[in-house]
Amino acid sequence: MRARPATSLLALTLASLTLGACTHATTASGPAANAHLPQVPTQLPRTAKPLHYRIEATPDAQNLRFSGKTSVDIEVLQATDAITLNAADLQFGTVSLSGPGGLRSPANVATNETAQTATFTFTEPLAPGRYTLDMLYTGRINTQAAGLFALDYPSAGGTKRALYTQFEAPDARRFFPGWDEPIYRAPYDLTVTVPANQTAVSNMPVAKREDLPDGLARVTFETTPSMSSYLLFLGMGEFDRITTQAGGTEIGVVTKKGDGEKGREALAGSARIVPYYNDYFGVPYPLPKLDNVAGPGSSQFFSAMENWGAIFTFENTLLVDPAITTDADRQRIFEVAAHEIAHQWFGNLVTMAWWGDLWLNEGFASWMATKSTDALNPQWEVLLARVGGREGAMRLDSVATTHPVVQDINTVEQASQAFDAISYEKGEAVITMLEDYVGADAWRAGVRDYISTYKYGNTVSDNLWGKVEKAAGKPITAIAHDFTLQPGVPLIRVESATCEGGATQVRLSQGEFTRDRMDKQPLRWRVPVIAATLGGREARQLVEGGSAAFTVPGCGPLLVNSGQAGYYRTLYTPAMLDQLTARYGGLEPIDQLGLLADTWSLGLAGYQPASEALDLIAAVPDNANPRVWSSVGNILSQIYGMYEGDAARQAQVARYASARLSSVLNRLGWEPRPNERETEAVLRSSLISILGSVGDPAVVAEANRRYAAGPLSGPLRSAILGVVAANLDAKGWEALRAQAKGEQNKLVRSQLYRLLGSAKDEALARRALDLALSGEPDATDSSQIIAAVAAGHPDLAFDFAVRNREKVESLVDVSSRSRFIAQLGGGSADPAMIAKIEDFASRYLTPESRRPADQAIVSIRDRLKVLESRLPDISRWLAARAG
Numbered sequence: 086m087r088a089r090p091a092t093s094l095l096a097l098t099l100a101s102l103t104l105g106a107c108t109h110a111t112t113a114s115g116p117a118a119n120a121h122l123p124q125v126p127t128q129l130p131r132t133a134k135p136l137h138y139r140i141e142a143t144p145d146a147q148n149l150r151f152s153g154k155t156s157v158d159i160e161v162l163q164a165t166d167a168i169t170l171n172a173a174d175l176q177f178g179t180v181s182l183s184g185p186g187g188l189r190s191p192a193n194v195a196t197n198e199t200a201q202t203a204t205f206t207f208t209e210p211l212a213p214g215r216y217t218l219d220m221l222y223t224g225r226i227n228t229q230a231a232g233l234f235a236l237d238y239p240s241a242g243g244t245k246r247a248l249y250t251q252f253e254a255p256d257a258r259r260f261f262p263g264w265d266e267p268i269y270r271a272p273y274d275l276t277v278t279v280p281a282n283q284t285a286v287s288n289m290p291v292a293k294r295e296d297l298p299d300g301l302a303r304v305t306f307e308t309t310p311s312m313s314s315y316l317l318f319l320g321m322g323e324f325d326r327i328t329t330q331a332g333g334t335e336i337g338v339v340t341k342k343g344d345g346e347k348g349r350e351a352l353a354g355s356a357r358i359v360p361y362y363n364d365y366f367g368v369p370y371p372l373p374k375l376d377n378v379a380g381p382g383s384s385q386f387f388s389a390m391e392n393w394g395a396i397f398t399f400e401n402t403l404l405v406d407p408a409i410t411t412d413a414d415r416q417r418i419f420e421v422a423a424h425e426i427a428h429q430w431f432g433n434l435v436t437m438a439w440w441g442d443l444w445l446n447e448g449f450a451s452w453m454a455t456k457s458t459d460a461l462n463p464q465w466e467v468l469l470a471r472v473g474g475r476e477g478a479m480r481l482d483s484v485a486t487t488h489p490v491v492q493d494i495n496t497v498e499q500a501s502q503a504f505d506a507i508s509y510e511k512g513e514a515v516i517t518m519l520e521d522y523v524g525a526d527a528w529r530a531g532v533r534d535y536i537s538t539y540k541y542g543n544t545v546s547d548n549l550w551g552k553v554e555k556a557a558g559k560p561i562t563a564i565a566h567d568f569t570l571q572p573g574v575p576l577i578r579v580e581s582a583t584c585e586g587g588a589t590q591v592r593l594s595q596g597e598f599t600r601d602r603m604d605k606q607p608l609r610w611r612v613p614v615i616a617a618t619l620g621g622r623e624a625r626q627l628v629e630g631g632s633a634a635f636t637v638p639g640c641g642p643l644l645v646n647s648g649q650a651g652y653y654r655t656l657y658t659p660a661m662l663d664q665l666t667a668r669y670g671g672l673e674p675i676d677q678l679g680l681l682a683d684t685w686s687l688g689l690a691g692y693q694p695a696s697e698a699l700d701l702i703a704a705v706p707d708n709a710n711p712r713v714w715s716s717v718g719n720i721l722s723q724i725y726g727m728y729e730g731d732a733a734r735q736a737q738v739a740r741y742a743s744a745r746l747s748s749v750l751n752r753l754g755w756e757p758r759p760n761e762r763e764t765e766a767v768l769r770s771s772l773i774s775i776l777g778s779v780g781d782p783a784v785v786a787e788a789n790r791r792y793a794a795g796p797l798s799g800p801l802r803s804a805i806l807g808v809v810a811a812n813l814d815a816k817g818w819e820a821l822r823a824q825a826k827g828e829q830n831k832l833v834r835s836q837l838y839r840l841l842g843s844a845k846d847e848a849l850a851r852r853a854l855d856l857a858l859s860g861e862p863d864a865t866d867s868s869q870i871i872a873a874v875a876a877g878h879p880d881l882a883f884d885f886a887v888r889n890r891e892k893v894e895s896l897v898d899v900s901s902r903s904r905f906i907a908q909l910g911g912g913s914a915d916p917a918m919i920a921k922i923e924d925f926a927s928r929y930l931t932p933e934s935r936r937p938a939d940q941a942i943v944s945i946r947d948r949l950k951v952l953e954s955r956l957p958d959i960s961r962w963l964a965a966r967a968g
Contacts, residue, residue: 125268125438125543126494128200132165135264135271136215142260143278144233144321146246149226151233155261156219157271164210168218171258171265172196172203174232175222180205184216201255201497203262220262228864230384231898232259233319237863238341238381238831247322247341249380249397251390254440254500256900257314267313268438268543276305277319284324286339288317288394290374309393310371311541313436318392320378331356332363337376340404341831344379347404351377354419358426361457366430367533368540375429377422379403381831382865385872386504386901389421391428391450398425406832411800412766416465420458427453430536438543440494443503444569445546448490448512452520455513464763469712471517472649472678478511479654479686483574483600484947486939490515490569491546498934501900507572514652515568519553519561521650522613527557564627567610568652574598575610575653576692577628577645579661584640589618591643593626593633598654600690600947610653617647619668642668649679656683656692666700674710681713685720688955695955696962702745703966707752711768714749718775721745725779727956729914734960739779741967746772747781755787755801770804777808785812803836810840811877818849826861838866842873850878854885858892868896868905875909880918883910887925903934911941914948 136158144151153175159168168182168191181190182205191205205218227234230251237246250260258265279285281302289307296302309317325345328337329352336355338348355377363369372394379400389398402421405414431453432446451474458467481487490511494500520528531553539548546569550562576598583590593614597607612628621639637643642664645655657665665672665680672680681701688695702717721742728734750772753765776784788808791797797805810821818841825837842853856862857870871893875882886893886906897905907925910918919942926938 126441127266127268127439129171129202129264129266130165130167130169132163133159133161133168135159135269137272137274138261138263139274139276140261141276141278142233142319144226144248146226146235146248149228149235150223151226152221152223153261154219154221155263156217157263158215158217160215161211161213164212166208166210167204167206168211169202169204170262171201171255172222172262173198173201173256173258175203175224175259175262177203177262178221178223179219180221181219182207182211182216183219185212185214201258222262224259227259227899229896229898230387230865231256231900234898236380236382236865239829239834241829245323245341247320247324247380249320249378250318250392251397251898252317252392253315253390254443254503254900255315255497256898257317260317260319263314265314267315267436267440270311270313270436270541270543272311273309273317274306275309275317275319276303277321278303279321282323283321284326284339286318286320286324286326286376286378286395288312288392289372307373312393312433313543316391316393316433318378318390318395318397320380320395320397326376327352329353329356332360332370334359334370334372335374337374338403339376339378340400341379341381344400344404347406348377348379350405350415351403351418351422355422355426357461358423358457361461362426362430362453365453365457365529365532366536368430368434368536370429371434371540372429375426377403377425381835382863383835383869384865385868385897385905386501389425391425391432393429393433396422396425398422400832401835404832406830408798408830409802409833409836411770411803412763413770414803416458416462416467416763416767419462420454420467423457424450424454427457434541435536435539436543438545440500440503441492442544442546443492443494443500444490444508444512445544445549447504447508448510448516451509451513452516466674466710466712466764469675469678469710471513472675472682473716474506474510475514475649475652476682476686477506478509478514478652479574479598481506481940482511482572483598483686483690484940484943485601486936486943487572488936489572496931496933497900498903498931499936502904502934502936511652515565518568518613518650518652519565521615521648522564523553523557523559523561527559528553531556564611564613567612571608571610573608575612576607576656577612577614577653578656579643579645579658581658582637582643582661587640589637589640589643591616591624591635591637593628593645595628595631595633598687598690598692601943601950603691612653613651614645614653615647615650616643616645618643619671623647644672644676644680646679646683647676648673649675654683654687656687659693662693662697666697666704669701669704670706670709674713677705677709677713678716681716681720688958689951691954694958695951696958699959699962699966705745707748711762711764714746714768715771718742718746718772722775722778724959727952727959734963735779737963737967739781741963742779743776743781743783744967746776747783750776750784755791757800766800770801773801773804774807777804778811784808806836806840807843810843811845813844813846813849815846815849818844818846818852822856831863835863835866835869838862839869839873842870843877845877847878847881850874850881851885854882857896858889864896868893871896871909875912879910879912880915883913883918883921887921890929903930904937907935907938907941911944913945914952916945916949919945 139156141154177194192208193206195204235246237244277285281300285304287306288309292307293305323342324339325342326337326339327345338352340348377396383399388402427450431449437445535552550565576596578594580592614626616637617623618639618641624637626633626635685698687693725738753769788805792809828834857867894902910922922938926935
């Protein structure tokens with residue numbers, strides 16, 4: 086979708102994109118701001134644009150159909166005999182156009198399923214000017230999160246159904262015909278006919294509700310601000326709504342009836358977040374209300390969506406149920422809300438002009454969520470989690486299938502695939518680095534200027550860099566370009582560190598960290614580096630042209646990327662790494678996490694022995710930060726998985742993992758302790774899950790004992806059930822299935838069905854796959870079962886999904902289908918899987934949509950290389966230490 090402009094009329098079109106008649110936009114600078122955009126891709130002719138939408142919808146939830154009418158005021162920008170707009174899965178009835186020349190109907194209405202467009206052709210050209218386009222149509226209510234979709238849930242009176250919309254990236258066109266690209270902002274008037282006993286929720290408050298015959302009601306909402314099509318929202322069902330006031334805004338949480346109080350914690354969190362953002366952005370939240378709407382079910386690809394004024398969030402990431410909600414869940418509920426609320430400014434008030442700049446939305450919202458969560462809940466120590474997020478990005482960014490942060494988007498599938506760790510976690514990491522480089526105050530001043538200048542408008546990344554550069558009085562655009570316009574991970578080699586006169590003379594060189602192209606010519610970055618000797622002051626240096634030499638105060642072991650704000654890997658000489666290992670316990674937790682992550686990844690990639698990370702693990706002190714211990718556990722669990730099929734080696738890893746981690750769990754205990762830190766409560770669950778996954782006898786026995794004593798409740802429920810479910814026999818599996826089938830709590834029901842896919846026993850894994858297609862689980866739970874099977878049996882899950890491709894794809898939202906099946910096989914260690922994925926991609930994916938398949942193949946090749954070349958070193962280390 087990130088194609089070159091279709092016509093030379095682009096500059097004229099962008100300059101004339103207006104807000105329409107929306108009172109909320111009267112102070113906006115969007116029209117003038119949009120004139121700065123040099124080239125905005127499009128898949129539509131630039132001959133007309135929308136000014137104002139009026140949409141009426143009448144859903145038939147029982148039959149999964151709806152009828153609609155859209156009346157849109159448009160401006161024809163140049164003479165044309167056709168109007169082309171986006172439409173998908175819509176069947177048109179009457180279409181008419183009124184304006185200069187009177188009322189006319191198109192001579193031909195043609196839909197293009199592949200392009201997802203509708204074209205209305207007229208017998209005579211339309212002169213430039215304003216018109217009103219009226220369209221009647223019908224459409225489909227989906228059972229996955231795309232367009233207008235249904236979610237079913239159990240209730241005391243039987244199964245009930247609620248409807249919601251999900252339009253990002255390209256699915257508003259499944260609900261109404263229109264200009265479904267971010268640049269086309271317009272106000273919306275939405276009216277919906279609903280059963281009289283149901284509540285309807287949209288972006289704006291209800292303006293009018295009228296009772297109709299036959300037990301129906303017509304609900305009309307207030308006019309929205311000028312906004313992009315993907316931000317429109319509709320929800321309808323038997324709902325509760327709880328509210329509070331904060332920052333001058335009515336804040337609400339909407340749930341299915343009876344669950345309102347489960348949203349109380351999310352409501353309180355949102356009421357803290359909105360005032361924080363009002364202050365940070367310098368622009369108050371602009372809508373009269375902000376709801377967060379809880380939907381029963383789940384998606385393989387997202388947890389929440391930032392619809393303006395009506396965030397949609399799946400229940401498992403919004404509601405607190407004391408029976409099953411963990412301490413980590415509570416933190417996630419807050420962080421996800423913080424992410425989506427950040428979008429109300431960064432994404433909604435100011436919107437990227439095209440999907441290639443998606444990271445402007447997602448990377449910034451991820452960064453802002455971490456920042457606000459840390460400010461409002463410092464006890465959670467969420468800044469430490471940035472290292473883990475950075476690692477997720479680097480895993481994708483260090484192989485041939487990576488892509489720049491600012492992406493080349495040309496198709497609907499590519500837009501969907503853009504929502505990955507590069508956009509989110511690398512985006513956050515780059516912003517973290519740049520904020521540190523210019524200073525927090527200058528960064529915020531630049532962001533405030535950006536929001537104020539471009540509100541109700543569209544932007545590209547350079548608009549943000551320009552504002553920050555102006556505020557900081559310090560050039561950052563070139564650095565930002567290096568990290569966003571080219572892919573990859575810089576590698577900073579510490580060539581030497583020599584003590585002279587009480588200071589350390591440091592020489593660095595810059596290469597590129599890669600896991601699959603060790604002989605490639607490294608790219609060049611301007612890299613902001615922070616270095617310090619242990620216990621000394623920091624020194625800052627911009628590495629340019631591939632090398633740098635500078636002085637660091639003090640002498641002693643040298644730590645590069647002190648504070649871990651940089652997006653790069655650091656490679657020390659063996660002697661330097663030995664010095665840091667010896668002093669590992671004295672590092673700050675953030676640097677313990679960063680050094681361990683770098684050392685482990687560099688070892689797996691072959692830059693140094695993989696066992697160097699195990700030396701660091703052996704040096705972790707008993708009183709290490711809980712997040713450090715979680716990282717240690719995750720690495721040991723990963724090593725355990727590498728020895729799949731080698732029972733003796735796995736037993737060796739399990740013994741070492743138990744020796745390293747059991748004492749920590751024993752100190753924490755299985756029950757909460759008075760006044761314990763919340764991070765310790767999270768660690769308790771993590772250690773139970775990790776030790777259970779490697780078969781620690783004491784943990785497995787205790788989990789089974791507690792399960793047998795049931796019923797389980799409380800924050801450890803998920804961890805205990807996970808251990809039990811992985812080790813079920815056939816009788817236990819059927820008992821868990823019966824429990825899932827009869828469960829009335831939708832949150833619990835979904836969790837139990839997912840767990841049925843986690844059994845280690847292959848026969849039970851096959852049974853779980855058959856269950857996924859049986860129709861017994863709720864529609865959005867079935868793909869979760871298949872994914873759970875793939876985590877332990879990737880080859881089995883992939884082969885099953887290919888055999889049943891059409892059925893499996895019906896369980897996944899339409900714009901994400903190119904991802905799901907190919908990635909099921911990505912965890913395989915069988916070389917034959919590479920050919921299977923290649924065959925699948927060649928048969929069912931287009932060249933533009935096969936990136937997930939290529940990523941799965943790269944993952945398998947990398948895993949095979951690790952098993953062949955890195956595992957022997959780990960085996961020797963374990964033989965010497967674990968016996």
